[in-house]
Amino acid sequence: MNLISLIGLPLLTAVAILLMRNPQQVKWTALIGATLQFALAFALLFTFRNERAAGNEAQMLFELQYNWFPSLHISFHLGVDGISVAMILLTAFVVIAGVLVSWNVTKMTKEFYFLLILLSFGAYGFFISLDLFILFFFLEIAVIPKYLLIGIWGSGKKENAANKLALMLMGGSALVLVGLLGVYFGSPERTFDLISLSQLHIPITVQKICFPLLFVGFGVFTALFPFHTWVPDGHSSAPTAGSMFLAGISMKLGGYGCLRVATYMMPDGAKEYANIIIVLSTIAILYGAFATMMQKDLKYINAYSSVSHCGFVLLGIGMLTKTAMTGAVMQMVSHGLMTALFFAVIGMIYERTHTRQVNEMGGLLKVMPFITTVLFIVGLCSLGLPGLSGFVAEMTILMGSWQQPDTFHRVATIAACMSIVVTAVYILRAIGQTAMGPIKAEFSNLTDAAWNEKLAAVILIAGIIAIGIAPFWLNDLVSPAADIIMHKVAGK
Amino acid sequence: MNDFLILMKSELVITLILFVLLIIKVGTEMKNDRFLSLVQFLLLANFIAGFFFNEAGSLFGGLFTTNALMTFQKSILSLGVYLISLLFADWLKKSEHMPEFFILMLSALLGMFFMISSGSLLMFFLSLELSTIPVAAMANFDLEKKIASEASMKMILSSAFSSGILLFGISLIYGATGTISFTEMPALLDGSPLQILAFVFLFGAFAFKLSVVPFHLWTADVYEGAPIAVSSFLSVISKGSIAFILLTALYKVFGPMHNVWYNMLMILSIATMVIGNLFALRQQNMKRFLAYSSIAQVGFILVGLSGNSFEGISSVVYFVLIYTFSNLAAFGVAGVISQQTGKERIDDYKGLYQTNPFISWILALALFSLAGIPPTAGFFGKLFLITAGAAKGNYFFITMAALNLIVSLFYYLRVIRAVFMDKNEQPIEKINMHPSTKLGMIICGAGIVFVGLLSWIYDYIVALTV
Incomplete structure (x- = not known):
C-alpha cells in the first residue's frame, strides 16, 4: 500500500474538479473521487490488518521517506499506525457523506467542491505524516478552505464567524509552530522527524516549555477550554458539509496532534501537565453540556455538545492510561461520525423548514419519517445509548479514567459521568420538540430525504453501528498504538 | 581584461542594455508597443544570462567582489525587473516617456548590482546613491499628478537625509578603524563605544531604505503617490537589494x-512587525495597504537576519525570491485595476471574483503567500526565516513573530473577504489585460505555488551559501 495515493487521490480529484465545465460534472467528479477515497481507506484498513496478522510488529507500517529540504533536516516521511488508520477511515466516511449532502449547492459549485476536497487532502496528509514540518504544513493547509467555505457559502453572521475561526485556528498553529521550533532546537539532535524525536530524550526543561505550547496549540483545534469559542459560531455559520468537515475531521486534527505529537513526543511534559489537562477538559465537558441546555438552535445544540464530547477526548488523553487513551481515539472516530451525521440531518431539516429553531418545529416525524428517524439515531448515539458508537467510546474513556485510583482523578471522572445525564436532557428535549407533537400547517407538505441524503445518512449510520455493536475491531486497531504511547509515558 | 569581462558581466549586460535603449530613444521613432516588447525580451535575456559564466573573484583592489551567491541575488533582482516590465505593460504603453522609465529603472538596477558586489564602504555609498536617485525621478512619473511630485519630493528628501547619516557613520567607522574595506574591517572591530555609535548610524541608513520602524514614515506616502509600477519596484527590488547587502554587512563585516x-535587530524587528501590521489593519487604500504590509514583511526578514548563520543567509535570499513573486503579483493586480478603472480602495474590490475570477485567484494566491499560508511559497519562506531566527533559542522573539503572523493574516483576509465574499451592486467590470500582463501574473502565480514545493530551489540557495 503506497501512502502517497492517500494524498495523491484528493489532489487529483481537486485538479479534475477545476477542469470540469458544468456543475453536474463537478459533482460527479467529486463523488467518484470521494468514493475512491472511501475504497482506498478500506483497502488501507485491510492491508494494515493483514500485515499485523502476518506478524509485522513495526510501529509504523507502509513507511515512506523522501528528502525534502535536507539542509533543514526535513523529510517527506509518511507512515501509519492503528490510530492513523482509524482517523483515515473517519475522514473517508465524512468526506463521502459531505459530498453527498451538498448535492444541491448551486452557488459556485466548482469552487465549493474544490475547497471541500482540498480540506480532505489536508486531513489525510496530516494523519499520515511522520515529520513535524509536513504535519504542520498539512495542518495549515486545512485552515483557508474552512475560512472560505464558511465565508462564502455560510449563513448568518458568516464573515465574522469565518474570521474568528481562521484567526483562532491560526493562533493555535502559531503556538504549535513555536513549540515545534522549540523541540527542533531543544532536542539533542536537530530533526523534525517524529519517530527519531520520540526516541531521543528531549530534555525535561524543553518539554516543560514546549509541551503546553503544542498541547494548547492543537487543543485550540479540538475546542480545549477556554479556546473553544470558535466552535459554536464557526459550526453554526458553516454550510452543512462545512460543519460536517469542521466537527467531523478538523476538530480531530487537534486531538490527534495532542496525542501523537505532544504526548508521544514529550511524555514527561504530559505527566507534568496531566492534571491541568484533566481540569480543563472536565470543565469543557460540563460547560459544554450545560451550555447546550440553553440553546434553541439545532446547530448550536450540536456545536456546544461537540465541545462537551471533545472534552472527553482530551480527558482520555490527560488520564494517561492505556484504556483511556484508546477510548480517546475511539471517541474521536465515534464523535466524528456522529457529529457529521447530526449536522447532515440538521442541514436536511433546515433545507425544508428554513428554520433551525427547535421551538418553531414540531411533528416532523409525520412528514419526513426517514430524516427524523436518523435524528433519533444520532441523538441516541450522542447521549450514549448502548449499541451505538458513543456509548462504547465514552465508556472506554471512563473505565480508563477509573483506573487512576486517587481522589482527584475520581472526582474528575464522576463529574464527566454526570454530563451524560445532562446530555440526555438536552438531546431528548430537542428531538422531542422537533419530531413529536402537532405538526404546523406550513410544514405539512414537506418531502422526505432524497437519494443522496439517504445514502449519506446510511453510510454514517453504518459506521456508528459498526463501532457500537462490534467495538473490538476498532479497539484492536487502536490499542496497540496507544500502548506504545503509554509505554513512552510510563518511561519504559 | 578577461577577468573584468567575466566578473562584471551582470553589470556589463545591464550597461549594454542601457546604451541600446538610449540609442533607440535618441535615434529612432520606435512605437511604444514594439519598444516594450524589445525591452521585455532584453530583460528576459538579461535574467537568463545571469545563470552563465558565474565565477567568483574581486576587481579593482577589492572594491568590487562577486561570487555565486551574489550573482544569484542579482538574478532575483533581474527577474523582478522583468516581471515589472510584464505586469505593468498597460500603464507603460500609455506613458509618453516609457524609454526614460526603463533607462531610469535599469540605472537603479545597475546601482543595486554594484551595491551587492561592493567591497568597501566607499563603493557601497556610491552605488547606493546610484540606486536611489533614479527611483526618486521614477516616483514622479505621473507628471500631471500632484501627489506623485509630492511622493518624489518626500523620497528624495528622506533619501538625502539617510545618505547624510550613512556618510556620518562611514566617517566614524573610518575614524575608529582606519579602513573602509570590507575585508580589513572585521579584524579591527572590537565593539568599542565609538564603533557601536558608528554602526548605529550606518544601520540607520539601511533601516531608512528598508523602511524599518521607526524609519518607515516616508513609505506609505511615497507608495501611494508614486505610480504603482514604481511602488512595486521600491517595495520589492529596492528592499530586496538592501536586504542582500545587509547580509554582507552584518554577517561578514560586522x-x-x-x-x-x-538585540538591536530584535527590537527593530518586533517594532517593525507590530507597527506595520497594526497600521495595515486600518488602511482603505490598496497601495497604502501594501505599503504597510511590506513594512511588516521587512520585520520578518529581520527575524531571519538575526539568526547569524548560513541558514540566515539562505532563508533571507529564499524569502526575497518568494517575496518578489508574491508582492509583485499583488501589486500587479492592484496596478491593472487602478489603471483600467481608477479604483484603488479595498472597498472597490468587493465582488471582484464575480467579474474577474482569474485576477482574483492571483490576488488570493499572492495574499496567502504574503500571509504565509501553505501550500504557497510564502509559508516556506516565513517558516525558514523564523527557523533561522529561532536558532538563538529566544522564545520571546519567535513567539512575537508567530503572533504577528496571525495579525497579518487578519488584514490579508480582509481583502480576500472583499474579493470573494462581499456583495457589491457595481463590481469592477471585466478587465481586459495586455497579454504580457497576463503572462506576468501566470509567472508570479507559478512562482508562488512551486518555489516552495520544489525543495531543490532552496537546496540550490543553500549550496550557494555554504
Missing part, C-alpha cells in the same frame, strides 16, 4: 559585533 546588533 560579524564580530554580533552581540551588539542581535
Whole structure:
C-alpha cells in the first residue's frame, strides 16, 4: 500500500474538479473521487490488518521517506499506525457523506467542491505524516478552505464567524509552530522527524516549555477550554458539509496532534501537565453540556455538545492510561461520525423548514419519517445509548479514567459521568420538540430525504453501528498504538 | 581584461542594455508597443544570462567582489525587473516617456548590482546613491499628478537625509578603524563605544531604505503617490537589494559585533512587525495597504537576519525570491485595476471574483503567500526565516513573530473577504489585460505555488551559501 495515493487521490480529484465545465460534472467528479477515497481507506484498513496478522510488529507500517529540504533536516516521511488508520477511515466516511449532502449547492459549485476536497487532502496528509514540518504544513493547509467555505457559502453572521475561526485556528498553529521550533532546537539532535524525536530524550526543561505550547496549540483545534469559542459560531455559520468537515475531521486534527505529537513526543511534559489537562477538559465537558441546555438552535445544540464530547477526548488523553487513551481515539472516530451525521440531518431539516429553531418545529416525524428517524439515531448515539458508537467510546474513556485510583482523578471522572445525564436532557428535549407533537400547517407538505441524503445518512449510520455493536475491531486497531504511547509515558 | 569581462558581466549586460535603449530613444521613432516588447525580451535575456559564466573573484583592489551567491541575488533582482516590465505593460504603453522609465529603472538596477558586489564602504555609498536617485525621478512619473511630485519630493528628501547619516557613520567607522574595506574591517572591530555609535548610524541608513520602524514614515506616502509600477519596484527590488547587502554587512563585516546588533535587530524587528501590521489593519487604500504590509514583511526578514548563520543567509535570499513573486503579483493586480478603472480602495474590490475570477485567484494566491499560508511559497519562506531566527533559542522573539503572523493574516483576509465574499451592486467590470500582463501574473502565480514545493530551489540557495 503506497501512502502517497492517500494524498495523491484528493489532489487529483481537486485538479479534475477545476477542469470540469458544468456543475453536474463537478459533482460527479467529486463523488467518484470521494468514493475512491472511501475504497482506498478500506483497502488501507485491510492491508494494515493483514500485515499485523502476518506478524509485522513495526510501529509504523507502509513507511515512506523522501528528502525534502535536507539542509533543514526535513523529510517527506509518511507512515501509519492503528490510530492513523482509524482517523483515515473517519475522514473517508465524512468526506463521502459531505459530498453527498451538498448535492444541491448551486452557488459556485466548482469552487465549493474544490475547497471541500482540498480540506480532505489536508486531513489525510496530516494523519499520515511522520515529520513535524509536513504535519504542520498539512495542518495549515486545512485552515483557508474552512475560512472560505464558511465565508462564502455560510449563513448568518458568516464573515465574522469565518474570521474568528481562521484567526483562532491560526493562533493555535502559531503556538504549535513555536513549540515545534522549540523541540527542533531543544532536542539533542536537530530533526523534525517524529519517530527519531520520540526516541531521543528531549530534555525535561524543553518539554516543560514546549509541551503546553503544542498541547494548547492543537487543543485550540479540538475546542480545549477556554479556546473553544470558535466552535459554536464557526459550526453554526458553516454550510452543512462545512460543519460536517469542521466537527467531523478538523476538530480531530487537534486531538490527534495532542496525542501523537505532544504526548508521544514529550511524555514527561504530559505527566507534568496531566492534571491541568484533566481540569480543563472536565470543565469543557460540563460547560459544554450545560451550555447546550440553553440553546434553541439545532446547530448550536450540536456545536456546544461537540465541545462537551471533545472534552472527553482530551480527558482520555490527560488520564494517561492505556484504556483511556484508546477510548480517546475511539471517541474521536465515534464523535466524528456522529457529529457529521447530526449536522447532515440538521442541514436536511433546515433545507425544508428554513428554520433551525427547535421551538418553531414540531411533528416532523409525520412528514419526513426517514430524516427524523436518523435524528433519533444520532441523538441516541450522542447521549450514549448502548449499541451505538458513543456509548462504547465514552465508556472506554471512563473505565480508563477509573483506573487512576486517587481522589482527584475520581472526582474528575464522576463529574464527566454526570454530563451524560445532562446530555440526555438536552438531546431528548430537542428531538422531542422537533419530531413529536402537532405538526404546523406550513410544514405539512414537506418531502422526505432524497437519494443522496439517504445514502449519506446510511453510510454514517453504518459506521456508528459498526463501532457500537462490534467495538473490538476498532479497539484492536487502536490499542496497540496507544500502548506504545503509554509505554513512552510510563518511561519504559 | 578577461577577468573584468567575466566578473562584471551582470553589470556589463545591464550597461549594454542601457546604451541600446538610449540609442533607440535618441535615434529612432520606435512605437511604444514594439519598444516594450524589445525591452521585455532584453530583460528576459538579461535574467537568463545571469545563470552563465558565474565565477567568483574581486576587481579593482577589492572594491568590487562577486561570487555565486551574489550573482544569484542579482538574478532575483533581474527577474523582478522583468516581471515589472510584464505586469505593468498597460500603464507603460500609455506613458509618453516609457524609454526614460526603463533607462531610469535599469540605472537603479545597475546601482543595486554594484551595491551587492561592493567591497568597501566607499563603493557601497556610491552605488547606493546610484540606486536611489533614479527611483526618486521614477516616483514622479505621473507628471500631471500632484501627489506623485509630492511622493518624489518626500523620497528624495528622506533619501538625502539617510545618505547624510550613512556618510556620518562611514566617517566614524573610518575614524575608529582606519579602513573602509570590507575585508580589513572585521579584524579591527572590537565593539568599542565609538564603533557601536558608528554602526548605529550606518544601520540607520539601511533601516531608512528598508523602511524599518521607526524609519518607515516616508513609505506609505511615497507608495501611494508614486505610480504603482514604481511602488512595486521600491517595495520589492529596492528592499530586496538592501536586504542582500545587509547580509554582507552584518554577517561578514560586522560579524564580530554580533552581540551588539542581535538585540538591536530584535527590537527593530518586533517594532517593525507590530507597527506595520497594526497600521495595515486600518488602511482603505490598496497601495497604502501594501505599503504597510511590506513594512511588516521587512520585520520578518529581520527575524531571519538575526539568526547569524548560513541558514540566515539562505532563508533571507529564499524569502526575497518568494517575496518578489508574491508582492509583485499583488501589486500587479492592484496596478491593472487602478489603471483600467481608477479604483484603488479595498472597498472597490468587493465582488471582484464575480467579474474577474482569474485576477482574483492571483490576488488570493499572492495574499496567502504574503500571509504565509501553505501550500504557497510564502509559508516556506516565513517558516525558514523564523527557523533561522529561532536558532538563538529566544522564545520571546519567535513567539512575537508567530503572533504577528496571525495579525497579518487578519488584514490579508480582509481583502480576500472583499474579493470573494462581499456583495457589491457595481463590481469592477471585466478587465481586459495586455497579454504580457497576463503572462506576468501566470509567472508570479507559478512562482508562488512551486518555489516552495520544489525543495531543490532552496537546496540550490543553500549550496550557494555554504
